Structure formats: structure tokens, C-alpha cells
Amino acid sequence: MANEEDHRNYQSHKTTCPSSKAVPSASASASASIPLQQDSMGIKGLTKLLADNAPKGMKEQKFEAYFGRKIAIDASMSIYQFLIVVGRSGTEMLTNEAGEVTSHLQGMFNRTIRLLEAGIKPVYVFDGKPPDLKKQELAKRYSKRADATEDLADAIEVGNKDDIEKFSKRTVKVTKQHNDDCKRLLRLMGVPVIEAPSEAEAQCAALCKLGKVYAVASEDMDSLTFGSPRFLRHLMDPSSRKIPVMEFEVAKILEELNLTMDQFIDLCILSGCDYCDNIRGIGGLTALKLIRQHGSIESILENINKERYQIPDDWPYKEARQLFKEPLVCTDEEQLDIKWTTPDEEGLLTFLVNENGFNSERVTKAVEKIKAAKNKSSQGRMESFFKPVTNPSVSIKRKETSEKPTKQAITKKSKFGGSKRK
Amino acid sequence: MLELRLVQGSLLKKVLESIKDLVNDANFDCSATGFSLQAMDSSHVALVALLLRAEGFEHYRCDRNISMGMNLNNMSKMLKCAGNDDIITIKADDGSDTVTFMFESPTQDKISDFEMKLMDIDSEHLGIPDAEYHAIVRMPSVEFARICKDLSSIGDTVVISVTKEGVKFSTRGDIGSANIVCRQNTTVDKPEEATVIEMNEPVSLTFALRYMNSFTKATPLSNTVTISLSSDLPVVVEYKIAEMGYVRFYLAPKIEEDEDDTKPQA
Numbered sequence: 001m002a003n004e005e006d007h008r009n010y011q012s013h014k015t016t017c018p019s020s021k022a023v024p025s026a027s028a029s030a031s032a033s034i035p036l037q038q039d040s041m042g043i044k045g046l047t048k049l050l051a052d053n054a055p056k057g058m059k060e061q062k063f064e065a066y067f068g069r070k071i072a073i074d075a076s077m078s079i080y081q082f083l084i085v086v087g088r089s090g091t092e093m094l095t096n097e098a099g100e101v102t103s104h105l106q107g108m109f110n111r112t113i114r115l116l117e118a119g120i121k122p123v124y125v126f127d128g129k130p131p132d133l134k135k136q137e138l139a140k141r142y143s144k145r146a147d148a149t150e151d152l153a154d155a156i157e158v159g160n161k162d163d164i165e166k167f168s169k170r171t172v173k174v175t176k177q178h179n180d181d182c183k184r185l186l187r188l189m190g191v192p193v194i195e196a197p198s199e200a201e202a203q204c205a206a207l208c209k210l211g212k213v214y215a216v217a218s219e220d221m222d223s224l225t226f227g228s229p230r231f232l233r234h235l236m237d238p239s240s241r242k243i244p245v246m247e248f249e250v251a252k253i254l255e256e257l258n259l260t261m262d263q264f265i266d267l268c269i270l271s272g273c274d275y276c277d278n279i280r281g282i283g284g285l286t287a288l289k290l291i292r293q294h295g296s297i298e299s300i301l302e303n304i305n306k307e308r309y310q311i312p313d314d315w316p317y318k319e320a321r322q323l324f325k326e327p328l329v330c331t332d333e334e335q336l337d338i339k340w341t342t343p344d345e346e347g348l349l350t351f352l353v354n355e356n357g358f359n360s361e362r363v364t365k366a367v368e369k370i371k372a373a374k375n376k377s378s379q380g381r382m383e384s385f386f387k388p389v390t391n392p393s394v395s396i397k398r399k400e401t402s403e404k405p406t407k408q409a410i411t412k413k414s415k416f417g418g419s420k421r422k
Numbered sequence: 423m424l425e426l427r428l429v430q431g432s433l434l435k436k437v438l439e440s441i442k443d444l445v446n447d448a449n450f451d452c453s454a455t456g457f458s459l460q461a462m463d464s465s466h467v468a469l470v471a472l473l474l475r476a477e478g479f480e481h482y483r484c485d486r487n488i489s490m491g492m493n494l495n496n497m498s499k500m501l502k503c504a505g506n507d508d509i510i511t512i513k514a515d516d517g518s519d520t521v522t523f524m525f526e527s528p529t530q531d532k533i534s535d536f537e538m539k540l541m542d543i544d545s546e547h548l549g550i551p552d553a554e555y556h557a558i559v560r561m562p563s564v565e566f567a568r569i570c571k572d573l574s575s576i577g578d579t580v581v582i583s584v585t586k587e588g589v590k591f592s593t594r595g596d597i598g599s600a601n602i603v604c605r606q607n608t609t610v611d612k613p614e615e616a617t618v619i620e621m622n623e624p625v626s627l628t629f630a631l632r633y634m635n636s637f638t639k640a641t642p643l644s645n646t647v648t649i650s651l652s653s654d655l656p657v658v659v660e661y662k663i664a665e666m667g668y669v670r671f672y673l674a675p676k677i678e679e680d681e682d683d684t685k686p687q688a
Contacts, residue, residue, distance in 0.1 A: 119465065
């Protein structure tokens with residue numbers, strides 16, 4: 001199995017600060033904090049709500065089970081994680097000789113190789129222009145980052161190490177340069193890249209709906225709201241964390257919640273999404289009750305006690321719904337012609353070793369791995385030949401209550417009678 | 423209530439040894455007609471189908487269709503405790519979360535009970551349609567095991583091609599290449615030593631040797647092995663279990679990718 005992806009550094013470790021710490025401790029301490037911000041992204045509390053109310057819509061799967069599957073990945077979110085986690089400690093980052101950060105390249109390179117080695121075919125989707133409604137949320141994040149930058153400066157002055165760690169994490173920002181670097185890297189690796197017209201999550205969901213990919217892998221629960229038929233969490237967690245992949249199936253979730261897709265979108269908006277505020281006092285569970293009772297946000301607004309629940313004055317839920325239902329995505333067959341190709345070894349060496357100070361021997365080895373993985377990915381899957389059917393057998397552990405006692409009595413008799421053979 | 427008594431207990435031991443490395447956890451399905459299992463390996467590339475028909479058991483009682491989830495490694499640990507000549511009885515009560523394996527020595531002077539915890543396994547059952555295969559090869563199982571072992575020291579994949587000349591197994595690796603051709607041969611002393619090739623259409627498919635080698639762990643179950651090939655289906659490697667059933671291994675072939683795939687994108 002692949003080694004610990006985030007802890008392997010393909011380059012000599014250079015830091016922006018002269019007082020550089022030992023590398024292993026730096027990356028190890030950082031990897032424990034991957035879930036940062038994840039809970040606040042996408043739909044608030046949706047994971048728990050689904051675990052409690054639609055357990056059959058989600059199942060744990062082994063990482064290996066995605067062998068040969070095409071998976072769409074939101075690249076921007078991944079890059080953000082890499083900047084936080086890979087080779088960063090306090091204000092120190094992994095950089096090349098020119099002092100430019102290379103954590104994202106390191107992370108993207110290692111993780112993609114891990115996916116390829118597992119026979120997974122990843123396609124990375126990059127964010128385009130954010131929808132107007134998200135600007136509010138983005139402004140919030142921006143101001144949080146600005147605050148954190150100030151706090152960080154204070155912390156450095158005081159020399160509080162925990163605070164430096166905490167605030168520097170929050171100052172991390174994904175720039176256009178980071179995105180462009182990763183696109184170039186992926187193309188050199190022979191991994192397809194799609195540039196979404198707007199939200200990457202929406203584009204990922206569209207790819208899945210079109211059957212271009214098997215599932216969408218992300219940590220952002222938005223994918224479900226965008227209607228991605230299959231959605232995977234923890235697919236890209238480092239193998240050392242040993243967290244199974246959680247697979248969500250929208251159709252099953254809807255069936256179990258007994259909601260239509262439109263109602264599910266309303267539920268997500270009520271729970272709290274990136275596009276608009278939620279109503280104070282209404283969390284996921286209340287939202288689910290209300291949707292089941294009234295059927296839509298409009299009807300809820302007509303019926304709920306407005307004294308108790310204050311509806312925000314400017315509440316663009318209709319626009320948010322529109323964004324989830326009909327997001328700006330590319331469905332053009334030609335642009336979505338996804339292909340995995342042989343890596344460009346020379347190009348990778350130039351880019352990673354010459355321009356970004358990666359260790360050339362390690363990059364060469366990694367290229368070999370990509371090539372070997374490419375060969376492996378030609379292996380077919382059982383499901384492409386045989387289709388699932390329902391198994392008539394019932395697990396012995398589940399007690400059948402409907403069975404008539406008389407029937408059992410009859411079969412008991414047969415124990416001493418006819419059923420004995422030979 | 424379930425009670426299955428198998429006089430030739432070693433069969434069950436051999437069955438487990440043949441599949442436990444390929445599949446970790448699996449549901450054993452029990453019905454009035456027999457004891458069966460269908461499971462895939464973790465990458466969903468190979469599939470095992472096992473059937474032990476009710477007639478093959480000395481005593482077979484299964485009141486209703488049930489499935490029992492078991493960890494095959496743990497089951498194998500328990501079955502290893504049975505002697506080769508022991509009679510094995512599988513027992514489970516309705517609603518119970520355990521299964522009991524009872525081992526009786528042939529002289530009835532030693533009786534052991536091993537109780538194993540069951541588990542809930544959420545697995546998909548695949549429908550395997552009956553198919554007409556392009557080519558069916560029957561050969562001594564030991565011979566097939568030898569070929570797979572030999573080839574895997576040279577390469578990772580095996581190309582199996584059946585033509586009117588015979589069946590050819592070939593591989594290629596860093597150190598060189600290898601080709602083994604087996605011709606039809608029915609002039610043998612014992613019928614199980616024959617190599618019989620039925621071909622409707624020539625066929626050539628590529629498979630991962632790692633899996634083939636794993637399948638050959640079933641060699642002790644049967645003197646012969648049957649390999650069924652079709653160009654658009656997984657290969658079936660079947661070992662018959664003395665009069666009572668079979669272990670079938672299905673393996674998805676390797677698919678050649680398009681040539682234009684090999685050039686890097688702009």
C-alpha cells in the first residue's frame with residue numbers, strides 16, 4: 001500500500017524562516033488537523049442529520065473498492081488542505097529556492113499518485129467564477145482571514161506557539177498561482193483537469209449525473225445538494241488515518257427521508273448553506289420536521305411562528321435554490337471528454353526538479369509509479385459484467401417477527417422425520 | 423434453525439483455504455437446496471461462487487433462507503482445529519448471532535464445539551447469467567497451478583488464447599517472455615489426466631496472474647480444473663467438489679486502452 005502521502009517530502013526542506021524545525025514533527029503535527037473548517041463548509045450538520053435519519057443512504061466502503069472507478073474531485077478544496085497540512089509549521093512553509101510555496105504541488109503530486117496506484121482514475125475540477133450569492137460568504141471568510149492575519153502578528157510578537165499555529169492556519173489562502181501550478185502538474189501527470197464555469201462542486205455533480213464519473217469525492221456536503229448521485233467522503237484521507245470511505249447515495253437518502261430532490265435542497269438551505277443565512281433557531285432536525293410537515297420553504301414561511309423564528313430581512317433562499325437546482329455548469333460533450341494519458345516524464349522533471357527544487361531521484365521513481373499504475377488501471381471490474389440483484393436470504397441475526405409460530409412447529413417435527421437424508 | 427452435517431469435513435477445510443486469501447468477509451447463504459457463498463475481493467475484480475448442495479450432506483436441515491456473515495480468516499482458524507477425518511457439523515439457531523462448528527472424530531471419541539461470532543455484512547449479490555462460452559478448457563488442476571506459478575515468476579499478466587492448435591498461456595516481463603502451449607490430449611490412463619479443449623470460436627484474453635495464482639489454492643479440491651473463456655466476459659475457473667458442488671472463480675479481464683490514450687494532453 002502507498003506510504004503516508006502527506007508526510008513524504010520530495011524536496012529538500014527549505015523554509016521562509018531561518019529557524020526551521022525538523023520536518024517530520026512539523027508535518028505530523030499538522031496532519032492531525034485536516035478536518036479544520038470542514039464542518040463549516042457546505043451544509044451545516046448534514047452528515048449527522050443523515051446518519052440519524054437516513055442511515056441506509058450512506059455506507060462505509062474500503063478504499064480499494066474504488067479500483068478502476070472514475071472519480072471527480074474538487075481541486076480547490078484539496079489545494080487548500082495541502083497548503084494547511086503539507087510541510088507547514090507555524091509561519092513556515094515548504095518553498096522552492098525562489099521562496100514560493102510548494103506545499104500544494106507536493107500534496108497534489110503525492111495524493112494523486114496514491115489514487116492512481118489504487119487504480120482510481122481521478123479527474124480534478126477547478127473553481128471558476130463564484131456565483132454572486134457566494135460573495136457574501138467569501139467576504140466573511142476574507143475578513144476572518146484578515147482578522148487571523150492580525151492575530152497572527154500579535155501572536156508572533158508575544159511568541160505564543162499554539163496561537164501562531166492556530167492563526168497561521170487561518171491565514172492560508174489559495175491563489176490563482178496555486179491553481180495554475182496544480183493544473184500544470186496534473187496535466188504533466190496525464191490526469192485530466194476540468195475548469196468549471198462557476199462552482200467546482202456543481203461541475204463535479206454534473207459530471208456524475210452525466211455518467212462521466214462514478215462518484216464525486218469531496219469533504220463538502222454541498223455535493224449532495226447539487227444532486228451528485230454518488231458522493232464520497234474521506235476518499236483522499238491519508239491511508240495512515242485508517243478512516244473508511246463513506247459513500248452517500250442521493251436516491252437512497254431521498255427515499256429514506258421521504259423527500260423529493262427539491263425538498264432536500266430546501267432542507268439544506270434551511271440547515272445553512274454557503275449562499276445565504278439560515279433562520280436563527282432552526283437547525284437540521286427542525287428543518288427536516290418543517291419540510292416534512294409543510295413541503296417547501298414558501299409553505300413553511302406561511303405557517304411558522306414569526307415571533308419565535310426571525311426570518312432574515314434579506315433572505316435570498318429562492319436564488320440559493322436556483323443555484324443548487326440549475327447551477328452554471330458545462331455539459332458540452334467535447335469539453336468533458338475526459339482522458340487519462342501517459343505522464344510526461346521530462347516535463348515533470350523540468351517543472352518539479354528544475355523549477356521547484358524537488359529531489360530528482362524521487363520524482364523519477366514517482367513517475368515510474370504513475371506508469372505502473374496506468375498499466376494496472378486497465379483491469380476491468382466485476383460490476384461491468386454482472387449486475388447486482390437482490391439476495392433472497394435474510395441475515396440470521398435479524399429476527400423475523402412476522403413468521404407464524406405454527407409453521408415453526410411443523411418444521412420442528414420434520415427434524416426427526418423426512419429432512420434426514422441418506 | 424440450521425444444521426448441516428458433512429461427513430467429509432476436510433472438504434470444508436479445503437474450501438476455506440482456497441478462498442480466504444481472496445475474500446475477507448462474506449455471507450454464507452443457506453437455503454433448502456444448499457449452502458452457498460458469493461463474494462468479491464476488495465477491489466471487485468474477482469468473484470468467488472461456492473455451492474455445496476444439500477444432497478452432499480449426511481444431514482441437512484435449513485428451515486428458511488438465511489445468510490450468515492463470517493470473517494473467513496476467523497472461520498479458517500476454527501476449521502483448522504478440525505482433524506482431516508473429522509465430521510463437521512455447522513449449526514445456528516434463529517436469531518442467534520453466532521454459528522457453531524462441531525467436529526467429531528471418526529471413532530466418536532472426541533467431540534469439539536467451536537462457536538464463532540457472526541457479523542453483519544452489507545454486500546451486493548451479483549446476478550451471473552448462464553452463458554455460452556467461446557472456449558472451454560479442462561485440464562489437470564495441478565498442471566494449471568504449475569503454469570500460473572511458473573509464469574508469475576516472469577510477468578504480472580497472462581494472455582490465455584485458445585485456437586484450434588490448443589490453449590496458449592503467455593507472459594512477458596523485464597527479464598524476457600514465456601509461452602506454454604497445451605494441446606488436446608485424451609489418450610491417457612486416467613480420465614482426470616486428460617486435457618480437453620472445446621472451442622466454438624478462437625479467444626484471447628489477458629488476466630492478472632496474481633489472481634490466477636490465488637485461485638489455484640483450490641487445487642486440492644479437485645483433480646481437474648475447467649477454464650471457460652469468452653471475449654466479452656470474465657473468465658471462469660471452476661473446481662468441482664466431489665459430487666456435491668463447486669468453487670468457481672470469476673476474474674475480469676484486462677482491457678486494452680485506446681491507442682490515442684497514450685499521448686500526453688497539451
